[in-house]
Amino acid sequence: MPEMLRFERVFFHYRKDRPVLRDLSFTIGRGEFVSIVGGNGSGKSTLARLIDGLLQPRGGSVCMNGLDPADPAQVRQVRETAGLVFQNPDDQFITTTVTDEIVFGLENIRVPRSEMGGRIDEALRLVRLEGYADSAPHELSGGQKQRAAIAAVLAMRPKLVVFDEATSMLDPRGRADMMELMRELSRRGMTIVQITHHMEEVMESGRVLLLDQGRIAFDGDPGLFFQKADLERYALDKPFGARVHDKLGLRGAPAADWKKSVKAQWPI
Ligand SMILES: Nc1ncnc2c1ncn2[C@@H]1O[C@H](COP(=O)(O)OP(=O)(O)OP(=O)(O)O)[C@@H](O)[C@H]1O
Ligand SMILES: [Mg+2]
Secondary structure (H helix, E strand, C coil): CCEEEEEEEEEEEEECCEEEEEEEEEEEECCCEEEEECCCCCCHHHHHHHHCCCCCCCEEEEEECCECCCCHHHHHHHHHHEEEECCCHHHCCCCCCHHHHHHHHHHHCCCCHHHHHHHHHHHHHHCCCCCCCCCCHHHCCHHHHHHHHHHHHHCCCCCEEEEECCCCCCCHHHHHHHHHHHHHHHHCCCEEEEECCCHHHHCCCCEEEEEECCEEEEEECHHHHHHHCCCHHHCCCCCHHHHHHHHCCCCCCCHHHHHHHHHHCCCC
């Protein structure tokens, strides 16, 4: 699988006496759907911000689709290639209408005006916000605002999208819609990195990376992860289906069965 993202011996701190990422190395292939999990403060959002150059490594390097996000000369191309979606849609809206929000992003990467209309329509269709092009942020629900923020990201036609707890403020319906969107983007070949505390969402991905104190404590198949990892130690929950199995005394049930039972009740 061709490479999309590589962290090579990355170190990062905000304050010298408090290292956040410590010698972090991993590679994500093009088209992979990866979950990043870990307790509060384990460095997940910091990792996300290193991907698109909002932060720069103190040591080591990040390579994103052949680009160096720490190089100011490459940052425009980096932002075009990697999109970030954050937790709170209110913090992401900077303009006054959905269309302006998308246009703002497109102007930043210098998309010609003639191309914008097509891209705006395509992005709104993907997030199912057709008919909301002229809406103001206060006219949208939280879920719709989040989808508008995502439309602005998708209009740039990124190759990689990082969702940093993008579903955490949504209701179950909104979360299910968001997971469906991630699956659709993944089907289209986009590389998806989702940072989440919801273990059901982890089951949707093909691989899970567990961050602990700025290092990778697990990297592999989600089924194996829920079977093998000491989740309590990392302040993580089990997916709903696995908890049911435990309660029913089915400890040791194969991971594939957990996955099936999780899929059966998610999403509805
Ligand atoms: N802007 C900042 N200035 C100083 N310290 C920060 C800043 N942002 C984060 N930190 C610290 O860096 C560490 C990692 O934070 P980060 O936000 O990356 O964690 P996280 O894994 O995303 O946590 P959460 O699950 O709560 O979102 C924490 O100890 C946090 O206090
Ligand atoms: Mg975070």
